Amino acid sequence: MAKLAKSPWLIHYDGSSCNGCDIEVLACLTPVYDVERFGVINTGDPKHADIFLITGGINSQNKAVVEQIYSQMPDPKVVCAVGICACNGGVFKDCYNIIGGVDKVLPVDVYVPGCAARPDAIIDGVIKAVGILEEKRKKKGGKH
Amino acid sequence: MGNRTIVPFGPQHPVLPEPIHLDLVLEDEKVIEAIPKIGYIHRGLESLAKKRDFNDYVYVVERTCGICSFMHGMGYVESVERIFDVEIPDRAKYLRTIWAEMSRIHSHLLWLGLLADAFGFEALFYQCWRMREQILDMFEESTGGRVIFSVNKIGGVLKDMPHEMLLKFVNNLNGMEKELRALTDVFLNDYTVQSRLRGVGILTKEQAVTLGAVGPMMRASGIELDTRKLGYAAYGDLSFDIITSKDCDSYARCEVRIGEIFQAFDIIRQAVSKIPEGELITPVKGNPPVGEAFMRVEQPRGEAIYYSRSDGSKFLERMRIRTPTFANLSPLLETLKNAELADVPLLILTIDPCISCTER
Numbered sequence: 330m331a332k333l334a335k336s337p338w339l340i341h342y343d344g345s346s347c348n349g350c351d352i353e354v355l356a357c358l359t360p361v362y363d364v365e366r367f368g369v370i371n372t373g374d375p376k377h378a379d380i381f382l383i384t385g386g387i388n389s390q391n392k393a394v395v396e397q398i399y400s401q402m403p404d405p406k407v408v409c410a411v412g413i414c415a416c417n418g419g420v421f422k423d424c425y426n427i428i429g430g431v432d433k434v435l436p437v438d439v440y441v442p443g444c445a446a447r448p449d450a451i452i453d454g455v456i457k458a459v460g461i462l463e464e465k466r467k468k469k470g471g472k473h
Numbered sequence: 474m475g476n477r478t479i480v481p482f483g484p485q486h487p488v489l490p491e492p493i494h495l496d497l498v499l500e501d502e503k504v505i506e507a508i509p510k511i512g513y514i515h516r517g518l519e520s521l522a523k524k525r526d527f528n529d530y531v532y533v534v535e536r537t538c539g540i541c542s543f544m545h546g547m548g549y550v551e552s553v554e555r556i557f558d559v560e561i562p563d564r565a566k567y568l569r570t571i572w573a574e575m576s577r578i579h580s581h582l583l584w585l586g587l588l589a590d591a592f593g594f595e596a597l598f599y600q601c602w603r604m605r606e607q608i609l610d611m612f613e614e615s616t617g618g619r620v621i622f623s624v625n626k627i628g629g630v631l632k633d634m635p636h637e638m639l640l641k642f643v644n645n646l647n648g649m650e651k652e653l654r655a656l657t658d659v660f661l662n663d664y665t666v667q668s669r670l671r672g673v674g675i676l677t678k679e680q681a682v683t684l685g686a687v688g689p690m691m692r693a694s695g696i697e698l699d700t701r702k703l704g705y706a707a708y709g710d711l712s713f714d715i716i717t718s719k720d721c722d723s724y725a726r727c728e729v730r731i732g733e734i735f736q737a738f739d740i741i742r743q744a745v746s747k748i749p750e751g752e753l754i755t756p757v758k759g760n761p762p763v764g765e766a767f768m769r770v771e772q773p774r775g776e777a778i779y780y781s782r783s784d785g786s787k788f789l790e791r792m793r794i795r796t797p798t799f800a801n802l803s804p805l806l807e808t809l810k811n812a813e814l815a816d817v818p819l820l821i822l823t824i825d826p827c828i829s830c831t832e833r
Contacts, residue, residue: 343491345514348829349539349620351491352583356609359586359602373486391492391513394484420536423524424517445539445620 336368337459339409340378342398344431345421346385349445350412354382357455362448369455375401380458381408381435382451386418387428399435405465407458409439412446419444477505482817484513491828493821499814507809507817509802515832522792527553527761530789531625537794538830539620540583541772543576545830546625548770548779549792551705553627555766556783557757563707565629567748570707571639572616572624574737574744579608580773581730581737584825585660588727591819592669600656607649611642629754639745646738657731670724674808674820677721686804687797688775689733690824692717693725700771711743723823730825733773760787772797774825796830 343351357364358371372378375398387395399408410431413419417430431437438461441454478499484492492513498506521533534549535542547569554561586601609619615634616622624632634642660666676686681694691698692715699715701708716732718725765782775797782791801824808820 342485343514343829345516346829347536347539347542348491348827349536349542352539352620356602356606359606360599361603361606375485385514386516388513388515390515391484394492394513398485420533421516421518421521424521426515426517444536445618447619 336370337379337455337462338370338372338377339380339382339455340372340375340398340402341382341384342395344383344385344391344395344415345388345427346412346414347445350384350414350443350451353445353448354384354411354451357448357451362452364452364455367452367456367459375399376403378402379406379462380455381406382411382455383408383415383431383435384411384446386414386421386430387433388426389428390426392428392434395431396434405462405469407438407462407465408435409441409454409458410437411441411451411454413442413444416440416442476500480814491826493826493828495809495817495821497809497814497817502814504809504812504814504817507806509806511828511832513832514829518833519792519794522789524788526787527783527789528627530792531627532623534792534794535621535623535625537796537833538827540580540827541576541774541777541830542621543572543625544770544772544777545794546622547573547706548768548777548794549781550625550627551770552766552768552779552781553761553783553789554757555768556761556764556781557627559628559755559757561629561755562752563749564633564751565753566707567744568630568632568634568753569625570711571634571642571741571744571748572612572622573706574740575608575612577737577773578734579605579612580825581734582608584730584773584822585657585727588819588822589660591822592666594666597656597659604649604653604656607645611645614638615642626754628757629752631753633753639748643742643745646741650735650738653734657734660727660731667724669819670727671720671722673723673816674812674823675721676804676808680807681721681804684803684807685800686775687800688772688825689726689729690775690801690804693729694721695719700769700776703769705768705770707744707747710747711740713740723819726823760785761789774798774827774830775800777830794830794833796827796833798824798827798831801826802831 535546582605589597761783778795
């Protein structure tokens with residue numbers, strides 16, 4: 330297994346979520362769930378990140394921010410939509426300011442459903458993302 | 474006068490999981506002015522009242538914010554109950570109080586953890602969040618959800634807590650309390666922690682009044698006000714003091730919130746010893762009558778106001794929430810003035826910001 334898959338770094342951005350999924354993402358990093366045992370580290374710097382976790386739907390204000398973070402991440406990269414709002418807009422689908430799920434602006438690789446997504450589901454999503462990351466790396470054929 | 478520079482802070486930044494943008498006008502390392510820009514998580518939740526009927530809308534209001542989701546649901550439901558003019562069963566009132574105080578403990582523990590992270594004490598951050606998981610387990614056992622509970626309904630609550638469960642919870646809380654004393658001792662007495670918190674981010678009593686601070690932010694500036702004293706839910710039957718501090722700095726805000734955690738333990742114990750048997754819900758029939766109602770709720774972050782207006786149809790004509798973080802934004806800008814750049818993340822944290830609530 331390549332180094333990348335052993336220690337994927339992730340960046341988290343709150344699209345327009347209600348905070349519920351965000352605190353569950355944070356709960357994943359803290360003692361009871363502790364994704365760091367899989368080598369996963371939460372970083373604030375897009376240039377260090379391999380996995381992009383987005384919670385909440387896309388609105389006109391944050392569209393540019395999300396695209397900008399994605400474009401700064403180095404290849405290969407995986408996008409993971411956490412929570413039903415990030416998947417398709419969820420309960421806020423009919424709100425005037427919501428464009429829709431994350432897949433309206435970015436290619437999403439992993440969808441994690443739930444309102445709020447449970448830490449177990451988020452960890453499962455991240456592990457799936459690691460698999461996709463590894464495939465993408467092989468396709469790209471570079472050394473990592 | 475040194476060189477002035479503008480440093481953009483956010484929306485994607487490592488302090489909070491939520492996006493907020495501040496333009497910090499700096500002179501060397503000193504902040505001269507902070508200009509906020511919000512709207513990154515605006516969803517337009519209030520307008521959804523026209524598309525979801527008043528019963529379904531409970532679930533939307535709950536998702537205003539995942540941290541104080543229970544209290545958002547409770548505030549909305551009580552405002553509609555006022556329009557209906559319905560008296561809810563006593564047991565439901567007590568259950569709401571217990572869940573609300575559990576939310577307060579989990580929210581304050583979350584904040585203490587983030588505060589520890591902001592001043593770079595990572596072990597303390599993890600300890601706080603470990604303790605918080607015990608509260609979330611109790612929520613999961615009693616409601617089925619960890620952060621979104623959906624137990625409020627107009628007229629009462631949907632789920633009951635059997636007596637054995639309540640006793641078990643009190644037992645758990647007693648166990649937690651001992652451990653928590655040791656943990657909060659670090660916040661209150663540790664030399665390094667004090668050096669980061671004492672005298673940082675002063676908000677005087679006069680400023681707090683003028684700028685309209687709410688919640689622990691206001692009480693840490695020596696103002697004795699707490700919406701719970703209005704006696705909504707079962708708070709009227711329970712005895713508790715308002716926790717204040719006169720120091721007006723970040724340390725005082727930490728102290729007040731720690732005090733409120735232990736107070737919440739006490740309120741839950743009182744509520745469990747007094748909770749009456751009986752129905753969970755008073756059924757309401759038909760659409761809400763024409764009318765309007767205000768409801769004020771003391772959330773962990775401060776006073777939230779819910780306004781509902783009905784025109785007699787099943788959709789509310791208007792639903793409005795005034796959230797505590799919005800009220801605390803102008804005091805925040807005041808504390809940021811003349812602060813050092815390195816203290817900015819800490820100062821933003823001391824108001825316990827919840828941007829999801831603010832922008833809705």
